[in-house]
Amino acid sequence: MEDLPKGLASSNASKIAKRLGSVSGGRILDIGTASGGSIDTLMKTLKDYDSFVGIDYYPSATSKKEMESAKKRFEGKPVRVLEMNAENLEFEDGSFDAVCISHSLHHLGKTDRVLAEMKRVVKNGGNFILQEAYCDGDQTEAQKADELEHEWEARIDSLLGVTHNKTLTKQRIMDIVSSLKLRELEVFDSTHSVDCLFCKRKYECEDPKNQATFHRAISEIDNAIKRIDNYPDLETRNRLKEEGERIKETIAKSGSASASYLFIIGKK
Numbered sequence: 001m002e003d004l005p006k007g008l009a010s011s012n013a014s015k016i017a018k019r020l021g022s023v024s025g026g027r028i029l030d031i032g033t034a035s036g037g038s039i040d041t042l043m044k045t046l047k048d049y050d051s052f053v054g055i056d057y058y059p060s061a062t063s064k065k066e067m068e069s070a071k072k073r074f075e076g077k078p079v080r081v082l083e084m085n086a087e088n089l090e091f092e093d094g095s096f097d098a099v100c101i102s103h104s105l106h107h108l109g110k111t112d113r114v115l116a117e118m119k120r121v122v123k124n125g126g127n128f129i130l131q132e133a134y135c136d137g138d139q140t141e142a143q144k145a146d147e148l149e150h151e152w153e154a155r156i157d158s159l160l161g162v163t164h165n166k167t168l169t170k171q172r173i174m175d176i177v178s179s180l181k182l183r184e185l186e187v188f189d190s191t192h193s194v195d196c197l198f199c200k201r202k203y204e205c206e207d208p209k210n211q212a213t214f215h216r217a218i219s220e221i222d223n224a225i226k227r228i229d230n231y232p233d234l235e236t237r238n239r240l241k242e243e244g245e246r247i248k249e250t251i252a253k254s255g256s257a258s259a260s261y262l263f264i265i266g267k268k
Contacts, residue, residue, distance in 0.1 A: 004197070005206035012190035013197055016263045017045045019186065020194070023127060025049035026097025031086050031118060032056055032104030034063070036070035039079060041195045042100070051078035057085045086114040091121045098122065100129035103261070105176065106154070106165045115180060122268050128182055133261040135167035142208030142257035145250045149217065150259075152243055153224050159231060173262050182266030191260045208255030217256040218248055
């Protein structure tokens, strides 16, 4: 692989990619597929695989567009994208060789139920892969700014009927994983995602105050503000808009960078 930016090189992203490169995925179920980013990364990093099924539950027009985007993204490839509630998976016990969920725990209404369903449908000895960002620990000011934005957007989603909880703590993620009682558990802590290794903007993102990064963050905030333009409670609407403007100011000072996350792999 080409030389990497300092921050990315010092993260555990390459180690995680190497670990995935030792996994024969077989038939894989991806929970919370959205536009398909996690499937795309697994395709690039796994030792081999047979096929993917990606599922998501879509309560909003934006989410439906993501599902359609994923379907187009994987046309001609061994990937099926289905609308399905992960709390009640429509698959037989032991239907998959591997199951994964990436950065979606905080979007679940019934976390224990979803993870129990994932464990049910994976074969004995099959791989269980989980990735989730955390809000505590040694985060940079740019990462804290990103977390501030995430918490704000989570409140907007919740107002609009979309399940979106606060970012979990590292200990809470580990408690959830411990409840699964997986074997051969491995945990990696990283400041950068594996998909950063393949991103054309990886040098640009090395600087959290990079103008392109700044403008993307501001655009996301502006889009979130537009979503509450018709929210009936004027006081709430104005308060959230004011908070959004303050977050823009914070990002202008510190920049923006994705929160650190845990990559966890184990066997049923």
